[in-house]
Amino acid sequence: MRYLYLINISLLIGALFEGSSASAYVVRVVTGEVRSGPYYNPTITRCRRTAAWPTGTAVKWFRNLTSFPDGSNSTKALISAWSRWNSGAANINISTVGDSGGVAFDDGKNSIWFSTRDTEGFPGVAYVSYSNRCNIKEADIIFNANGPWTFFENAQHEPFKERPRNFTGVAVHEFGHALGLEHEDRYYNIMGADSSHLTRGYNSDTFYGPGEDGNNGLVALYGAASGRPDIGLTVMRYEGIDGEYSTHKFGGIRTTSGVLASSCPIDKIGGQKCYSVVKGKTYQMEVTVENNGTAGAPSSIPINIYLNSKIDLSVGSFLVTRKVTVSRDVPYETKLSFTVPATAASKTYFFVSAEYAPPSGYSDRFSKNNAAFIPIYVQ
Numbered sequence: 295m296r297y298l299y300l301i302n303i304s305l306l307i308g309a310l311f312e313g314s315s316a317s318a319y320v321v322r323v324v325t326g327e328v329r330s331g332p333y334y335n336p337t338i339t340r341c342r343r344t345a346a347w348p349t350g351t352a353v354k355w356f357r358n359l360t361s362f363p364d365g366s367n368s369t370k371a372l373i374s375a376w377s378r379w380n381s382g383a384a385n386i387n388i389s390t391v392g393d394s395g396g397v398a399f400d401d402g403k404n405s406i407w408f409s410t411r412d413t414e415g416f417p418g419v420a421y422v423s424y425s426n427r428c429n430i431k432e433a434d435i436i437f438n439a440n441g442p443w444t445f446f447e448n449a450q451h452e453p454f455k456e457r458p459r460n461f462t463g464v465a466v467h468e469f470g471h472a473l474g475l476e477h478e479d480r481y482y483n484i485m486g487a488d489s490s491h492l493t494r495g496y497n498s499d500t501f502y503g504p505g506e507d508g509n510n511g512l513v514a515l516y517g518a519a520s521g522r523p524d525i526g527l528t529v530m531r532y533e534g535i536d537g538e539y540s541t542h543k544f545g546g547i548r549t550t551s552g553v554l555a556s557s558c559p560i561d562k563i564g565g566q567k568c569y570s571v572v573k574g575k576t577y578q579m580e581v582t583v584e585n586n587g588t589a590g591a592p593s594s595i596p597i598n599i600y601l602n603s604k605i606d607l608s609v610g611s612f613l614v615t616r617k618v619t620v621s622r623d624v625p626y627e628t629k630l631s632f633t634v635p636a637t638a639a640s641k642t643y644f645f646v647s648a649e650y651a652p653p654s655g656y657s658d659r660f661s662k663n664n665a666a667f668i669p670i671y672v673q
């Protein structure tokens with residue numbers, strides 16, 4: 295499976311011909327050494343960090359108005375993507391503005407556009423060039439005009455269906471590159487396989503964001519902002535490595551001895567695998583908890599488990615509260631136990647959800663990543 299691409303213009307030239315001026319020849323390098331977590335690329339250790347925009351820079355991108363008309367769904371999705379970095383843990387300041395001028399590499403302007411050229415068949419590409427080993431000077435982002443895309447976070451996309459790809463997820467990933475992050479294969483994270491780094495909760499809506507590891511990477515580059523706590527829940531988790539990317543999988547429902555529960559008469563509900571359970575028995579729901587924000591989240595995170603009769607989580611009965619403790623480093627993959635009520639209706643499908651509600655006195659930046667669920671069938 296092919297994912298996304300990052301292309302570094304001039305980094306290799308700089309490494310090979312330090313001291314001489316870089317020619318206009320564009321060297322395309324796909325790098326895999328720099329991680330989105332705090333990790334130092336051995337080729338640029340003098341920076342003591344990955345190359346980034348100079349500290350304190352307000353970074354503006356020009357969105358091509360033909361590709362991204364004012365008020366269009368593509369523009370709304372694009373703004374959602376960078377806004378989630380902007381209001382994340384790191385001290386950065388991003389904006390976009392509509393632009394009717396031309397688009398080009400190395401023209402001193404950060405541009406974003408759709409094209410069937412220069413994407414090398416990938417959904418999105420970030421072209422990043424550097425003024426020196428430590429600082430980015432320009433980052434252009436091209437999205438593949440062939441798609442197929444959806445601009446809506448409504449679960450009618452990967453990984454719940456084979457296609458289309460969700461634009462917001464790809465855009466969050468490409469902005470990660472444009473801000474100085476490279477691919478990451480060690481954790482559940484947005485700089486791995488972006489299409490499966492998401493949550494799905496209330497109203498069955500989906501939500502793509504930088505996540506804990508992506509935010510950690512930007513904090514390493516730019517320092518932390520203040521006062522932006524954000525806890526995120528998802529059933530997605532780390533699976534393995536594919537090239538430079540992490541791959542991710544759905545968490546499941548396990549018995550107390552750790553065995554995956556059996557399948558349901560209908561294998562998938564709403565694109566998610568369903569697990570068959572027995573009334574009165576205790577199970578474990580696999581959940582990933584991400585601490586996406588800066589300080590300000592509770593030291594003990596209360597997570598409520600509900601048994602819902604509808605996939606939008608609008609009708610449910612409370613089962614139990616579990617508490618977890620998270621630091622801010624890598625996503626915390628855990629199992630939360632619950633008992634299927636003896637009074638639950640037989641031969642019926644439900645959705646067991648894990649939900650975070652900030653306790654009194656605490657705030658939480660995004661609510662769309664506060665719930666996650668798995669379909670179950672009560673035998």
Ligand SMILES: [Zn+2]
Nearest residue numbers: 298299300471
């Ligand atoms: Zn990439």
